[in-house]
Amino acid sequence: MRKAFFCFLLFASSFSFFFAEAGVFDLRDIEWTQTTVVRLSGEWLFYPMRFLDPTKTVWEEQTSLVIRVPDSWHRYQWEGHRLSPYGYGTYRATILTTNLPMLLGLRIPFITSSYEIYINGKLMASMGKVGTNRQTYIPRMLPQYITFTNTSPLEIVMHVANFYDNKGGMYNSLEMGLWDTIVAKKNINIAFDIFIIGALVIMALYHLALFTLQRKEWGLVYFSLLALMLAFRTLTNHECVFPLYIYEFSWQTQVRMDFVLVNLITIFVVAFMRTVFTNPFYRNVLSFSILFYGILTAIDLFFPEEVYFHTQMIFIFYTLPLGFFILFALIKNMFSNKDAFLLLLGFSIFFLTALNDIFYAIQKFNVFEIYLTPFGQLVFVFFQAFVLSRRFSVAYQISERLKQNLEKEVERQTIELLKEKNKLLEKNQLIEEELELARQIQLQFIPSKPPSRHFAFYFHPMIQIGGDFFDIRRIDTYKWGVFISDVSGHGVPAAFITSLIKSHLLQSSQIHDPAALFYGLNEFLFPFLAGNFVTALYIIYDEEKQTLTYANAGHLDPLLVFPSGSLVPLPFFKRGIPLGVLRNQEIQAIDKGYTNHTYHFTEGKLLLFTDGLIEAVSEKIHVPFEEILWSLPWKEISKFSAPEIVIEIIENFKQHVQLEKLSDDICLVCFEKGDDHTTLLPFVEERA
Numbered sequence: 001m002r003k004a005f006f007c008f009l010l011f012a013s014s015f016s017f018f019f020a021e022a023g024v025f026d027l028r029d030i031e032w033t034q035t036t037v038v039r040l041s042g043e044w045l046f047y048p049m050r051f052l053d054p055t056k057t058v059w060e061e062q063t064s065l066v067i068r069v070p071d072s073w074h075r076y077q078w079e080g081h082r083l084s085p086y087g088y089g090t091y092r093a094t095i096l097t098t099n100l101p102m103l104l105g106l107r108i109p110f111i112t113s114s115y116e117i118y119i120n121g122k123l124m125a126s127m128g129k130v131g132t133n134r135q136t137y138i139p140r141m142l143p144q145y146i147t148f149t150n151t152s153p154l155e156i157v158m159h160v161a162n163f164y165d166n167k168g169g170m171y172n173s174l175e176m177g178l179w180d181t182i183v184a185k186k187n188i189n190i191a192f193d194i195f196i197i198g199a200l201v202i203m204a205l206y207h208l209a210l211f212t213l214q215r216k217e218w219g220l221v222y223f224s225l226l227a228l229m230l231a232f233r234t235l236t237n238h239e240c241v242f243p244l245y246i247y248e249f250s251w252q253t254q255v256r257m258d259f260v261l262v263n264l265i266t267i268f269v270v271a272f273m274r275t276v277f278t279n280p281f282y283r284n285v286l287s288f289s290i291l292f293y294g295i296l297t298a299i300d301l302f303f304p305e306e307v308y309f310h311t312q313m314i315f316i317f318y319t320l321p322l323g324f325f326i327l328f329a330l331i332k333n334m335f336s337n338k339d340a341f342l343l344l345l346g347f348s349i350f351f352l353t354a355l356n357d358i359f360y361a362i363q364k365f366n367v368f369e370i371y372l373t374p375f376g377q378l379v380f381v382f383f384q385a386f387v388l389s390r391r392f393s394v395a396y397q398i399s400e401r402l403k404q405n406l407e408k409e410v411e412r413q414t415i416e417l418l419k420e421k422n423k424l425l426e427k428n429q430l431i432e433e434e435l436e437l438a439r440q441i442q443l444q445f446i447p448s449k450p451p452s453r454h455f456a457f458y459f460h461p462m463i464q465i466g467g468d469f470f471d472i473r474r475i476d477t478y479k480w481g482v483f484i485s486d487v488s489g490h491g492v493p494a495a496f497i498t499s500l501i502k503s504h505l506l507q508s509s510q511i512h513d514p515a516a517l518f519y520g521l522n523e524f525l526f527p528f529l530a531g532n533f534v535t536a537l538y539i540i541y542d543e544e545k546q547t548l549t550y551a552n553a554g555h556l557d558p559l560l561v562f563p564s565g566s567l568v569p570l571p572f573f574k575r576g577i578p579l580g581v582l583r584n585q586e587i588q589a590i591d592k593g594y595t596n597h598t599y600h601f602t603e604g605k606l607l608l609f610t611d612g613l614i615e616a617v618s619e620k621i622h623v624p625f626e627e628i629l630w631s632l633p634w635k636e637i638s639k640f641s642a643p644e645i646v647i648e649i650i651e652n653f654k655q656h657v658q659l660e661k662l663s664d665d666i667c668l669v670c671f672e673k674g675d676d677h678t679t680l681l682p683f684v685e686e687r688a
Contacts, residue, residue, distance in 0.1 A: 020044060022066060025095045028152075032102060037177040037185060040093065040156075044069045044170070047090040048078045051130065054157040055121040059092065067091075072112070072167035085168040088132055088161035095154040095176075102150040105182030109172035111158075112165040113139035113251060118157040119148050128251070134163040139251035142240050145186055147179045164251065166309040189239045196378055197241075200231035203385050214395075219275035223384050226268035230377050233261040252305065259300040259308060265377075266319065267293045269350075272384065273326055276343060282329050289322055323351045339387045346383025350376040447472050452480070456643035458650050458668040466665035467494025468610045469501055475511050478544035484669055485536035485579075486555065486610040493532070500528060501536075514538040514551035515576075518594040522553075522579045522587070529580035536579055537608060541601065546673055548599040548606070554578035556614070561605040561645070565635025570606065572597055605642055605672040607649075612664030618656035625653060642670040 020042030027038060045059075046067040052059075067076055074085035108117065114128030114137055124146045131137030139162070148154075162168035175182070204227035211220040235242040236249075236257065243249060249257065267290055274286040296315060300308045330344040353376025450456055451472055461468065467487030475481040485501060487494040504524050510516040517538055525534060537558065539550040553576045557569035576594035577587060587593050614626035621628075629649065637648055646668060653666075 020069075020093055023093050025093060027095055027097050030097070032100075032104075032178050034178065034181055034184075037175050037181060040095075040174040040176055041069055043067070045092045046073060046076075046169075047092070048073065048083055049087060050090055051088065051132075051159045052090045052092075052157070054092075054118045054155065064092075067169075069170045070173045071169070072171050073169040074167065083168075085166050086134075086163045087168060088130065088137075088159070089169070091156075091158040091160060091170060093156050095152075095156065097150055097152045097154060099152050100150065103147060103179040104150050105145060105147045105177060105179035107175040107182055107185065108144040108146065109174070110141045110143065111160060111170050111172065112168050113141060113162045114160070116159040117146070118155075118159075119146075120151065120155050121157075124148060130159045130161040131163075132161070137161045137163060139164050141251055141254060142243060142248075143238075145182060147182075164305055165255070166312070186239070190241060193234050193239050193241055196234050197231045199378070200227040200234070200381060203381060204228045204231070207385070219272055222268045222272040222275065223381075226265060226272060226384075227381055229261055229265045229268060230381065233258070233265065236261075255305065256300060256308070259311070260297055263293050263297040263300060263315070266315075267297070269380075270322075270326075273329075273343075273347075276339060277329060277333065279329075279333075285325065289318075292318060320355075323354070327351065339390065342383050342387050342390070346380045346387075350380035352376065446470060450643075454642060454673070455480075455482075455669070455671045456641075456646040457670070458646050458666065460659060460662070460666045462490055462612070462662045462665050465492065465495035466490060467498060468612065468665035468667040469498040470608070470667055470669055471502070471505060472669070472671075475540065478542055479512075480541040480543070480671075481511060482539045482541060482608065482669065482671065483536070484555065484608045484610065484667060485534050486612075486665070486667070487534050488532045490665065497525065497529065497532065497534065500525060501534070512540065513596065514540060514549060515594040515596045518551055518553050518576060518579065519584050523584055525580045526583060533581050534579040539606075539608070541671065541673075543673075546600060546602055548601045549596055550599070551594045551596050552576060553594060556609065556611060558609075559607040561607060561634060561638050563603060563638050565633075565638050567630060567634055570599060601673050603673065604638065605645060605670055607645075608669040610665065610667040612662065612666040613653065613668055615664065616653070616657045616662065616666075619658065619661075620656055625656060628652060628656060642672045646670050 020040070022043055023045035025038075025040060025042070030036065030038065043066045045064040047062055047064050050062075052062060065076060065078060067073060069091070072085060073083050073087075073089065076083055106117075108115075108125065108127070111127065114126075114130050116126040116130055117124050125144055127142060127144060128140030129136075129138040156174075158170070160169055175185075177185070204224040207220045207227075208224045211217060211224070214220065232242075236254065243254065270286050270289050270293070274283055274290075277283055277286070293315075296311050299311055326347060327344070330340050330347060333340040334344060446459060446469065447457070451474065455472055457470065457472070459468065459470065467490055468485070469487070470484040471481070472483075473481050483505060485498070487497045501521065504521050505511070505517075508517055508520055510520050518536065521536070534553070535555040536553040537550065537555040539548055539558070541548055548570070550570070552572055555578075557572065560566075560568045560570055562568065574595040574597075577592045582590075582592075584593075614624060614629060616625045617623065618625060618628060629652075632648070632652060637645055640648060649668060
């Protein structure tokens with residue numbers, strides 16, 4: 001606990017600032033404790049375009065200029081000309097301390113962009129390789145720590161060379177303290193970097209996971225990418241954990257990557273802020289800013305350092321007014337948007353720390369002489385995470401309320417549905433009973449059994465009741481009337497029409513004349529069909545004369561089955577249109593009336609059927625049953641009696657079509673001319 005407390009005090013302690021005058025630091029009054037760290041800022045002596053040997057040089061004989069640290073030498077003039085950022089030189093400072101024997105240490109931050117450091121004439125450390133031109137020097141930028149024994153005075157000499165960066169020299173200050181203090185500060189810095197990185201990565205992954213649950217909340221994506229970019233930049237800056245312990249990039253790659261990361265971080269900050277505002281003007285400004293930073297990123301990625309170094313000032317001059325614009329927008333929206341106040345606090349701190357670092361980078365108006373962005377970005381990310389968490393919390397609360405309301409509503413609706421279900425069940429039961437009654441009534445309309453052994457039939461409605469209808473009745477001593485019809489549609493309306501047909505057949509005086517019967521039936525049905533129609537076929541079979549007298553009202557042609565096995569449609573010279581389509585006068589006007597035909601029925605059988613039989617599609621071979629019907633072995637079947645033929649046809653039908661899946665009613669009638677056949681059992685199926 002004491003060690004942790006000590007680390008906290010060390011991290012929280014302020015730097016001691018002792019500004020040098022003319023290259024001299026007077027630290028004789030310093031009490032070196034475990035929390036004392038001195039930043040060596042102020043006036044250093046600088047010897048441009050010379051690497052002076054600290055062991056041989058007589059400093060009084062060398063001309064120098066006084067240069068402020070931290071700063072870049074290109075802001076100063078030498079021999080009447082402004083120094084170029086590309087060059088080299090020697091820095092020198094003298095430190096006056098007590099003569100107490102102590103082990104001291106120095107933290108050497110980024111110095112642009114290579115150096116050698118001497119203390120009392122001894123080379124203590126180097127970074128990269130100093131040289132007098134671009135060909136002889138190697139840039140490298142990493143923080144470094146050195147230790148030395150206290151003597152008074154201490155003479156620090158630094159050879160610095162830069163031929164790449166647009167700032168040359170010591171634009172960061174050295175930090176000095178007891179060696180244990182410097183090492184502890186290093187460890188705390190690394191621990192703090194790792195803490196920030198871990199926190200940022202965890203928050204990024206957490207909010208990416210949230211995005212998978214809420215795909216419309218793009219602020220979660222921008223926040224996650226921002227956190228990841230901040231984490232990676234922390235890895236490559238400050239204590240440079242990634243280059244030091246994982247993989248070291250070249251100086252050119254490291255600087256280019258830092259420029260790109262700064263632009264990407266800004267893009268994701270602006271993109272996140274864009275999700276906060278609903279004002280079109282604010283959103284358009286931020287959209288343009290994203291495009292602007294995207295262009296800067298492309299320049300940083302693909303252009304040489306001589307070009308992209310100049311984007312730094314462009315970035316600064318655009319970002320400063322944009323930051324104030326976002327602050328203004330957040331303040332204006334603070335009262336209408338509950339998230340705006342929290343974002344205002346977080347963004348204000350982040351923006352202020354960014355301002356400090358910008359001014360520190362350009363060496364203007366710097367207050368703290370340290371980079372505060374890591375602290376600002378942590379605060380900003382915390383507030384962003386808090387805002388996003390608050391949104392989800394509010395959404396969750398709303399969801400819970402909606403869930404509770406929904407549960408109540410579902411319970412209420414369930415009760416209502418149960419009541420309605422019970423009512424529907426009662427009504428359905430009543431309908432089922434009524435349909436059953438209707439079925440029983442309809443069955444009374446059709447023959448319950450063949451009136452003669454020469455007749456057979458099969459009748460199966462799609463539901464309880466249907467629109468197919470047939471009738472077989474003796475109309476004279478030697479004459480039979482065979483009627484078959486198919487009403488368009490199904491169910492109750494079709495069944496109602498069949499009852500009208502049956503009623504008319506029972507009362508008609510034209511039962512001996514098929515054509516006249518159809519004319520009368522057409523006039524009778526026309527007012528009741530309401531857009532429906534009826535196809536019908538009526539045949540009078542005269543046993544004595546062995547003739548068929550018949551008329552067709554748009555029905556399917558019956559088939560003659562000859563003993564040779566041939567199937568031949570019953571011939572028609574003129575076929576009338578279905579019943580109920582037109583009035584009789586209109587039918588006669590277009591010459592589509594009903595005509596009687598006569599056929600000598602001396603051999604074979606006759607098949608009458610509705611379209612439900614031949615249009616049903618086989619589930620096995622996916623063809624209409626009509627094709628299957630024609631392909632049956634009729635040479636053998638033709639020898640069967642009428643009931644046996646019906647059985648054979650229906651058995652084949654059931655092998656291809658399930659009766660439960662019918663899409664239409666089925667009716668099949670077969671009769672043969674009278675002869676001396678032995679009596680066969682009548683065939684009746686699917687009526688009940």
